[in-house]
Amino acid sequence: MSSCQESRFRGVTDEQWALIGPLLPSNAGKKGHPFRDDRPVVDGIIHRFRTGVAWRDVPRGEFGPWQTLWKRHRRYAGDGTWDRVLQALLADADAKGLITWDVSVDATIARAHQHATNTTRPDQDTGAGSNHKNLPLELVEPDGHGIGRSRGGLTTKIHHAVDASGRPLAVVVTGGQRNDGAMLEQVLDDIRAPRPGGGRPRTAPDSVAADKAYATGVNRRMLRARGIKTVIPEKSTEIASRKRKGSAGGRPPPFDTDAYKARNVVERSFNRIKQWRGLATRYDKLAITYRAGALIHACLTWAQLLGDTP
Template identity: 45%
Template sequence: MRRHELTNQEWELLAPLIPRAATGSPRVSDRQIINGMVYKIRTGISWRDLPERYGPWQTLYTRFRRYALAGMFTRALQQIQARADAAGDIDWLVQIDSTIVRAHQHAAATGRTNRNDHALGRSRGGLTTKIHLACDGRGRPLAVLVTPGQRHDSICARPLPERIRVPRTGPGRPRCRPGHVIADKAYSSRGFRAYLRKQGIAHTIPQKTDQQRHRQNRGSRGGRPPGFDREIYRRRNVVERCFNRLKGFRGIATRYDKTATSYEAAVSLASFLLWARSV
């Protein structure tokens, strides 16, 4: 095993999910191809510059795009989450947050298509993408959402938790509901709090200063302030540490992929590796 390649344990977890070709000429080893993909997102290298030991770069790119469009890496992430949940290894004290990623000039060449369709947005730092992340209490990704960089966190407050789908190893529907949600002030809105209450999800979200002032100005009509547990909120740094580990992958810390599908697939593959090294 070389640097930036799958361990035997990681390969055993991923191998059953890779589609097999029923007919045709013998193809490059699946493990060799996946190792090339991992090497690519670890180093941020161009597809054309991948070492020859991983096979033709065209084969790696074609296979990666096929897997990305089929959602294979998302399914792999859900399967390893299912195994952890069956073992009682998931801490359902869920934290949500987002981080900005600078888009390289190669990612910005999307042709005539709308940049928003590829999760590219214009912000102070130029063309950027935003990764919205929900992680468990041990700092492992549960759900990922990729949007243009200027998209406000509150807009993705509902879609992000709704992406949590941890399948059961036996019969039953996937688990989609966190036990508790921790978020920062960007997610403080009446609509999101009402949504969490309706779903029966406890939450710890600090209230914005202007919201506090508005409630106080209304007097008794402003109602009671939302509950806030400082001890629980101190655990919010777990999601920041999760972002730090994800950005250890150079292909995640800077976006080189032209399409949102490919970039989100790369984030899902990196998330799978974080899980594989913790179970």
């Protein structure tokens, strides 16, 4: 195979693999066949999400049997492996001062392909695939598999929290009809950057910027209780209601217009993640395996930054 063809199939660079490879679990000393080299397996998983092909159509000659790719992906998605990898990379990045904790939050919708929707589910799923905490699969996977019926049909939604440079800190998957603002607390709970020297992990950003979908009293009180600066504009209905009440309506909440101008980094993060066809359209039946694809994309983003940083 030519070097051009090899680069086309390769998903992880040498620099990225030097950071990610040691963080992946091993089954040494356990029952069953020992894992072979993880790298072609991870490359195959990335190839599948990048191209959007069916698992059976992933080239065997480059990545091995598709069954191995699927089983490993299912295992790593179910036991929270990619969450732990992302947390380790965030810990390294935070220790090097590479994370700016002015966070932007938003959500994007992906259409669910018919291969993802032939499962039993409630009409309106409000569950979220997130916060594994080493729970068994049946306790992690939401009842509706993170697929809901919205105006666009059967859809799924990726909720993102990104740092000031647009690099992902948290990924939560819900049904497409789920209200963005109602998921803010869970998205923030998904942020976790452990301290390399021990101690409590970093979980709270300095500020949170979000659009008017997040402009609720519940969210403002939650952010205030956590000591997080709120950068969320008021809805026009809130402004009108406050003005009707006169002096009883109170003062408008503080709003930093300059900080809000930087919120578009989360939109740019969605542009990058949707370059992977398997994330732009959801083909996965399980919310955890779909979310794991988004987590792999996040891990590669941080590994690239760390690999380029002396």
